[in-house]
Amino acid sequence: MRKSLLAAVAVFPMIGVASAQEAPTQTLRIALREDPDLLDPTLARTVMGRIVFAGLCDKLFDIDEKLNIVPQLATGYDWTDGRTLILHLRDGVLFHDGTKMDAASVKYSLERHIATPGSARRAEVDAIDQIAVVDPLTVKLTLKSPNSPLVAQLTDRAGMIVSQKAAEAAGKDFALKPVCAGPFKFAERVAQDRIVLDRFPEYWDAKNIHFARVIYQPITNTATRLANLQAGAIDLTEQVVPSDLEAVRKNPKLKIVESSGLGYQSVTWNTSHGPRAQSPVGQNAMVRKAFELSIDREAAIQVVYAGVYTPTAQAVAASSPYYSPGVKVPARDVAKAKELLKQAGVKLPVTFTMMTPTNSDTMQLAEVMQAMSAEAGFDMKIQATEFASSLDTADRGDFEGYVVAWSGRVDPDGNLFNFVHSTGPLNYGRYANPEVDQWLAQARIETAVPARQALYAKVAAKVAEDQPLMYIYDPKNIVGMSVKVSGFKAVPDGLIRLQGVTKAP
Amino acid sequence: MGGFLGRRLALVLPTLLLVSILVFGLQQLMPGDPALALAGEERDPLVLAQIRTELMLDRPLAVQYAHWIGRVVQGDLGVSWRIRMPVARLIGEKLPVTAQLGFMAFVIALGIGIPAGIVSAVNRNGFLDYAANIVGLAGLSTPNFWLGIMLILLISVNLGWLPPSGYVSLAEDWRQSLATTIMPAFVLGNAIAAILMRHTRSAMLTAMDQDYVRTARAKGLREWRVVIRHAFRNALVPVVTLGALELGTLLSGAVLTEQVFSIPGFGKLIVDAVFNRDYPVVQGVVLVTATIYVGLNLLADVLYVLINPRLRVA
Numbered sequence: 001m002r003k004s005l006l007a008a009v010a011v012f013p014m015i016g017v018a019s020a021q022e023a024p025t026q027t028l029r030i031a032l033r034e035d036p037d038l039l040d041p042t043l044a045r046t047v048m049g050r051i052v053f054a055g056l057c058d059k060l061f062d063i064d065e066k067l068n069i070v071p072q073l074a075t076g077y078d079w080t081d082g083r084t085l086i087l088h089l090r091d092g093v094l095f096h097d098g099t100k101m102d103a104a105s106v107k108y109s110l111e112r113h114i115a116t117p118g119s120a121r122r123a124e125v126d127a128i129d130q131i132a133v134v135d136p137l138t139v140k141l142t143l144k145s146p147n148s149p150l151v152a153q154l155t156d157r158a159g160m161i162v163s164q165k166a167a168e169a170a171g172k173d174f175a176l177k178p179v180c181a182g183p184f185k186f187a188e189r190v191a192q193d194r195i196v197l198d199r200f201p202e203y204w205d206a207k208n209i210h211f212a213r214v215i216y217q218p219i220t221n222t223a224t225r226l227a228n229l230q231a232g233a234i235d236l237t238e239q240v241v242p243s244d245l246e247a248v249r250k251n252p253k254l255k256i257v258e259s260s261g262l263g264y265q266s267v268t269w270n271t272s273h274g275p276r277a278q279s280p281v282g283q284n285a286m287v288r289k290a291f292e293l294s295i296d297r298e299a300a301i302q303v304v305y306a307g308v309y310t311p312t313a314q315a316v317a318a319s320s321p322y323y324s325p326g327v328k329v330p331a332r333d334v335a336k337a338k339e340l341l342k343q344a345g346v347k348l349p350v351t352f353t354m355m356t357p358t359n360s361d362t363m364q365l366a367e368v369m370q371a372m373s374a375e376a377g378f379d380m381k382i383q384a385t386e387f388a389s390s391l392d393t394a395d396r397g398d399f400e401g402y403v404v405a406w407s408g409r410v411d412p413d414g415n416l417f418n419f420v421h422s423t424g425p426l427n428y429g430r431y432a433n434p435e436v437d438q439w440l441a442q443a444r445i446e447t448a449v450p451a452r453q454a455l456y457a458k459v460a461a462k463v464a465e466d467q468p469l470m471y472i473y474d475p476k477n478i479v480g481m482s483v484k485v486s487g488f489k490a491v492p493d494g495l496i497r498l499q500g501v502t503k504a505p
Numbered sequence: 506m507g508g509f510l511g512r513r514l515a516l517v518l519p520t521l522l523l524v525s526i527l528v529f530g531l532q533q534l535m536p537g538d539p540a541l542a543l544a545g546e547e548r549d550p551l552v553l554a555q556i557r558t559e560l561m562l563d564r565p566l567a568v569q570y571a572h573w574i575g576r577v578v579q580g581d582l583g584v585s586w587r588i589r590m591p592v593a594r595l596i597g598e599k600l601p602v603t604a605q606l607g608f609m610a611f612v613i614a615l616g617i618g619i620p621a622g623i624v625s626a627v628n629r630n631g632f633l634d635y636a637a638n639i640v641g642l643a644g645l646s647t648p649n650f651w652l653g654i655m656l657i658l659l660i661s662v663n664l665g666w667l668p669p670s671g672y673v674s675l676a677e678d679w680r681q682s683l684a685t686t687i688m689p690a691f692v693l694g695n696a697i698a699a700i701l702m703r704h705t706r707s708a709m710l711t712a713m714d715q716d717y718v719r720t721a722r723a724k725g726l727r728e729w730r731v732v733i734r735h736a737f738r739n740a741l742v743p744v745v746t747l748g749a750l751e752l753g754t755l756l757s758g759a760v761l762t763e764q765v766f767s768i769p770g771f772g773k774l775i776v777d778a779v780f781n782r783d784y785p786v787v788q789g790v791v792l793v794t795a796t797i798y799v800g801l802n803l804l805a806d807v808l809y810v811l812i813n814p815r816l817r818v819a
Contacts, residue, residue, distance in 0.1 A: 045545025123549040193769035219767040227669040389536035
């Protein structure tokens with residue numbers, strides 16, 4: 001009796017809340033810097049797509065502002081041993097087509113990531129050997145070998161669960177009508193113009209969603225994007241460019257929410273990939289170190305990025321618990337740079353070519369580096385190359401230096417392994433150091449945070465010494481929005497989460 | 506007329522076939538591997554191989570071409586590699602947008618260029634002639650993207666009169682549709698207006714010196730009648746040729762203007778497709794554009810004959 005009374009008391013206020021909260025009617029307009037690619041979590045490849053997915057597809061886990069892994073479709077996980085991961089799922093979650101999200105859907109979605117030809121997720125979940133449904137709300141993953149970055153992978157597209165019924169019915173066309181378990185359901189897409197999502201009333205966390213509709217509009221031109229924000233035609237834009245920051249700050253109708261990102265900007269050196277590696281910069285770490293010492297990162301950032309970004313000398317972002325405080329950004333020291341070049345015994349000036357994608361900011365950055373390094377005895381030639389071509393050129397090893405950025409991943413493995421491990425597919429310069437290889441492999445197996453921190457600290461120190469890459473800065477996520485918008489939480493991954501966001505009428 | 510049209514039509518098909526081979530061949534010369542561009546940031550080598558197989562990139566060029574053209578003649582332009590939408594659907598969505606933009610730009614260009622050309626010819630070396638020339642030269646030398654951004658800042662951001670970018674279709678809401686397209690149409694039309702103005706002016710000057718104009722004046726006709734009915738009609742032939750050629754400029758100008766105003770039209774479609782190495786879209790768009798271009802030139806030829814009876818020989 002007492003129990004049921006308590007239950008009744010507990011239920012009543014909830015009913016009150018539910019009826020007091022009317023269905024939202026507002027629309028939120030979000031500008032993106034380019035049109036996303038396929039809206040299928042298995043095949044999607046662009047950062048812009050991830051922003052749309054934040055409204056469309058919930059993931060097993062999410063990350064918070066401090067990069068902690070927090071529950072979303074899964075309520076928790078346990079490692080029973082290094083090779084067995086148990087996932088506990090949230091009860092009562094529905095997909096947009098009304099079917100139930102359960103252990104079978106998780107198994108289906110993960111297997112889809114693994115088996116679909118052309119899957120962009122395959123490498124992310126490659127560690128999984130077997131997926132077993134223990135009960136409707138429990139999934140057991142058996143791994144080929146211990147792999148601690150896996151849970152972090154499940155906080156992104158690899159952790160998005162799709163409706164089996166809808167995916168099987170749509171087949172190859174799933175990207176044209178995606179069905180997930182996120183706060184909004186897919187309504188319409190006009191390529192290069194808009195992606196429209198409508199509120200999903202049965203969303204498990206519906207009380208935190210305050211818009212009836214979200215419209216994502218790709219606006220590629222930065223000036224036009226800013227003008228739209230200023231004119232009130234959009235409510236929020238991802239990534240205001242640093243040069244526009246001042247204009248937004250001065251405008252009383254607009255505000256900026258900044259957060260440090262997960263990625264980096266770098267110069268990748270060709271140390272051992274083909275004949276182009278046979279240059280002084282490729283062959284001698286001392287020469288690369290001299291180049292680094294000739295560059296004033298702070299000043300370069302001031303000139304090109306209005307001083308907004310943070311100088312760095314390592315792959316892991318400062319927002320991560322795996323950042324190594326021991327690896328500091330060296331101050332500019334032209335005398336020492338000259339000294340190193342003398343020690344290296346190279347012919348002056350040291351001539352080399354820097355391949356640079358054609359974005360105006362990257363080109364400016366290269367020009368600043370060109371001017372600074374000239375003072376130390378470098379003759380850096382800039383080879384401007386359109387981005388898609390530059391990737392191809394880098395892949396073939398046809399470069400000496402390459403200015404290339406990485407958008408960043410939650411787990412440090414995602415910023416390091418593919419780039420500095422000798423087998424990494426994005427290791428353009430074919431840098432190989434057996435110690436680094438071993439530490440990186442070990443950090444994948446290790447699950448304890450302090451042990452992994454120690455390993456990544458060693459990697460960061462060694463890479464700073466060998467200089468296969470010169471890390472320049474950590475970019476920031478700079479989200480511009482109308483002052484009417486509130487409740488936006490900036491998370492380092494730069495996604496626009498809609499939970500808790502409201503707009504004053 | 507029938508024979509003339511027949512001969513012109515017979516040339517269309519080989520022209521388009523040549524275009525299809527050229528497009529296909531040229532984009533193979535484009536640097537960059539489409540599989541790499543499509544594979545995104547993390548390029549899993551296994552997945553790269555799967556993409557190459559799926560898109561037939563590992564097959565000889567001739568096989569790829571035969572496969573593509575074989576489908577094209579059946580009316581299937583293929584599917585976008587990047588977003589998996591049928592190319593025909595994309596073109597069907599975008600073509601009306603650019604057509605509307607182009608039509609409005611052309612109307613603006615004609616509306617400004619022809620009257621300005623007539624006025625400046627009639628007032629030869631007078632104040633109006635110099636004024637029109639200066640404005641025309643300014644229009645010709647202003648880059649589209651700069652003018653576009655300036656207009657957005659002035660009219661949308663400062664005055665708040667028009668939406669800064671985007672597109673609403675005529676069917677959805679014609680007022681909004683005009684509001685979203687008038688600025689880009691003006692930007693696009695203004696350069697063509699300048700060219701049309703200068704050509705109309707010189708054609709009019711030539712016509713005004715002709716004997717029949719003197720005769721018309723001698724008959725005591727009113728000046729505006731002389732200018733419009735006698736001089737202008739004869740000045741129109743070179744202007745029509747130019748107009749048809751400028752329609753091509755319109756299409757290429759749309760590429761820039763659509764970027765600035767974020768209009769989801771043909772120009773934006775092809776630019777994005779080139780950067781993303783989305784070959785089926787590039788091929789489809791170029792083929793359709795070529796067809797339109799060939800069609801417009803055919804139309805111009807027919808128009809000459811209608812305007813100038815002396816050309817009706819066949």
